[in-house]
Amino acid sequence: MGRVNVLSGDEVVAVLDRQTAVMEEIAAGTRLSPVLDSVVRSLEDLMPDTRCSILLLDDAGTLRHGAAPNLPAEYSAAIDGLVPGPLAGSCGTAVHLGEPVIAADVTTDPRWEQFRDLASPHQLRACWSSPIRSGEQVVGTFAVYHREPYEPDLRDTELVRRFAHLASLAVEHEHALAEREARLNADLARQSAERANHAKSQFVTALSHELRTPLQAITGFTENLQTLDLSPEQRLDALDRIRLASSHILSIVDDVLDLARVEAGSMPIDLAVVDAQVVLEESLRLIQPLADRRHVTVVSESATAPVHGDRRRLQQVILNLLANAVRFSPVASTVRVRIEVGRSSATIHVIDEGPGIPAELLARLFVPFDQLGAEAGREGGAGLGLVLARRLAEAMGGTLELTSVVGTGTHVKVTLENANG
Ligand SMILES: Nc1ncnc2c1ncn2[C@@H]1O[C@H](COP(=O)(O)OP(=O)(O)OP(=O)(O)O)[C@@H](O)[C@H]1O
Numbered sequence: 461m462g463r464v465n466v467l468s469g470d471e472v473v474a475v476l477d478r479q480t481a482v483m484e485e486i487a488a489g490t491r492l493s494p495v496l497d498s499v500v501r502s503l504e505d506l507m508p509d510t511r512c513s514i515l516l517l518d519d520a521g522t523l524r525h526g527a528a529p530n531l532p533a534e535y536s537a538a539i540d541g542l543v544p545g546p547l548a549g550s551c552g553t554a555v556h557l558g559e560p561v562i563a564a565d566v567t568t569d570p571r572w573e574q575f576r577d578l579a580s581p582h583q584l585r586a587c588w589s590s591p592i593r594s595g596e597q598v599v600g601t602f603a604v605y606h607r608e609p610y611e612p613d614l615r616d617t618e619l620v621r622r623f624a625h626l627a628s629l630a631v632e633h634e635h636a637l638a639e640r641e642a643r644l645n646a647d648l649a650r651q652s653a654e655r656a657n658h659a660k661s662q663f664v665t666a667l668s669h670e671l672r673t674p675l676q677a678i679t680g681f682t683e684n685l686q687t688l689d690l691s692p693e694q695r696l697d698a699l700d701r702i703r704l705a706s707s708h709i710l711s712i713v714d715d716v717l718d719l720a721r722v723e724a725g726s727m728p729i730d731l732a733v734v735d736a737q738v739v740l741e742e743s744l745r746l747i748q749p750l751a752d753r754r755h756v757t758v759v760s761e762s763a764t765a766p767v768h769g770d771r772r773r774l775q776q777v778i779l780n781l782l783a784n785a786v787r788f789s790p791v792a793s794t795v796r797v798r799i800e801v802g803r804s805s806a807t808i809h810v811i812d813e814g815p816g817i818p819a820e821l822l823a824r825l826f827v828p829f830d831q832l833g834a835e836a837g838r839e840g841g842a843g844l845g846l847v848l849a850r851r852l853a854e855a856m857g858g859t860l861e862l863t864s865v866v867g868t869g870t871h872v873k874v875t876l877e878n879a880n881g
């Protein structure tokens with residue numbers, strides 16, 4: 461007998477209406493669970509006195525709750541996690557065999573032996589389960605329960621066939637979406653890995669370049685010492701240059717290691733109450749010889765400022781900023797330093813009258829080794845100072861902000877939490 465004749469004309473229209481409604485839900489991007497609920501409800505409408513459920517196979521091959529809007533929640537919860545097998549009720553057995561299983565009376569059906577006690581309190585007497593397939597693969601089951609012993613007729617079979625197919629479309633659609641999302645995520649991960657890789661090779665290139673200059677100095681002067689007949693002054697000068705170049709390399713390596721540690725979140729930061737004024741005064745003493753050499757006047761105005769910080773790291777930050785201000789400032793200019801204590805935070809200001817930093821270069825300032833002034837004959841410096849200073853300030857729970865106006869000067873603010881706030 462042809463399938464078409466099994467349903468009356470009116471029934472075919474009713475089925476089509478419901479199929480269309482569900483397809484529209486799928487197309488509108490409704491999530492799988494409410495779509496499966498609609499499939500179940502549609503079939504229950506067309507087959508009065510039934511309660512239906514959809515179970516879905518998970519990756520481990522276990523049947524999981526999919527939709528059962530009218531089955532008792534307690535029963536649904538009890539069969540969630542059903543493992544397919546030859547005697548696993550109607551659904552578990554249907555998956556195991558790959559074909560429909562009709563238990564016309566669960567109280568006598570041997571495949572229901574272990575599940576009878578679950579079903580009887582809820583008046584679930586007959587259960588007929590059909591596999592839902594995606595392609596060749598079984599992806600779940602569609603079960604129809606009756607209160608009384610029951611055998612499906614041809615009409616029932618045809619209705620279940622149609623709605624099981626609809627459920628499989630919904631599941632396939634969900635799988636396709638999940639696959640697309642996984643592909644997109646993989647693409648994003650690949651792109652970000654490529655970017656990181658690119659940044660890393662740029663960093664390595666810049667680092668090698670930065671180390672080459674002092675290494676060349678060391679090699680050159682060592683060779684001179686070995687091969688040339690140098691005067692005592694020339695020898696001292698050569699040794700001095702070797703010492704300078706070595707300490708430059710050492711400071712670059714220290715900065716690179718520090719930066720790598722803060723970036724990895726493994727920089728040991730001992731947060732304690734630290735007086736920023738004390739740290740500032742000490743840093744000023746250390747920077748004074750450089751300021752004297754450059755004839756730069758450093759004016760400071762500070763008050764006691766207990767903050768949450770790491771004394772050593774705070775000094776590293778302040779020294780970086782003072783060294784920049786003094787090194788990049790013109791001879792005979794003034795660098796102003798000030799601590800401003802607010803209610804919840806304290807801010808250290810370092811303000812210079814230097815050349816300022818052009819706006820288009822400001823954004824690159826916090827990129828390691830992006831040396832803005834490399835050709836302008838700057839003194840030493842690997843271009844790591846500001847990046848490191850900002851990361852350290854952040855690691856202490858603070859911030860570092862820099863504003864700069866070409867021709868006027870640069871203003872850096874380090875803000876830390878006020879320990880008395
Ligand atoms: N106060 C400033 N005035 C003018 N330019 C500045 C100032 N501070 C930083 N710059 C510019 O920004 C660049 C980056 O500064 P940063 O402190 O990060 O590195 P550096 O001083 O070159 O080297 P390092 O601090 O690692 O020894 C400097 O090379 C300089 O061109």
Ligand SMILES: [Mg+2]
Nearest residue numbers: 780784845846
């Ligand atoms: Mg610097």
